[in-house]
Amino acid sequence: RKSKETGGAAPAKKRNLGPAWQVGLLKALDDKSTQLFADDRVVVIDDAYKKAKYHMLVIARKDIDRISDVTESDLDLIEHMDKVGRDMAKKRTTDDSVIFQFGFHSVPSMRRLHLHVISRDFDSPQLKTKKHWNSFNTSFFIDSSSALKQLREDGKVSVDPSASQQLLQPMRCQHLGGERDDTSEWVSRWDTKGFARGGNAQLC
DNA sequence: GTTCTAGAAC
């Protein structure tokens, strides 16, 4: 043992990492019981409050808070997170009708860089608010493919300064396009109440 | 991030 605390001081205190609710993912890095996969660079867990039938997080072990903090030297890490995420999605279900999306929140609430691996049904009783929906269905959500492209070309991932305002917009479907025709049916099903609750989820 | 809840909206 090599402890040389001066004056018998208390054991080295851990740096204040912030409020408990912000550091849940940091604890997950050390909690093997919840890990679906782990290697020297990442840990995969189920999102504790999943917003779709399938919703996993690929968490980086490296001390980076968010996608806007990554640099060129992290390209390998982001590529690895993306690959692990896609592998996990394939392992998780063999149902080809399940479509996944992979990406980062522009302004995450939880600390430590994490990649969302989420199925596009958004069928979950824990998807309750407009912000929940918009965090996966506006430019607030940065696809990993887009992040990788930016990282390769610009050496960084730019985040829209107004990204957080996207969370306040009316809920729209990105994939059907058109605000009146195609989405009208979708909006009527999810917009007013219930979201995708009740097992009637479909791709928007 | 969630939970709780007062006040708004219906």
Add this chain to the structure above:
DNA sequence: GTTCTAGAAC
């Protein structure tokens, strides 16, 4: 009266 939304949480 019930549902919905937005802000505080030490």
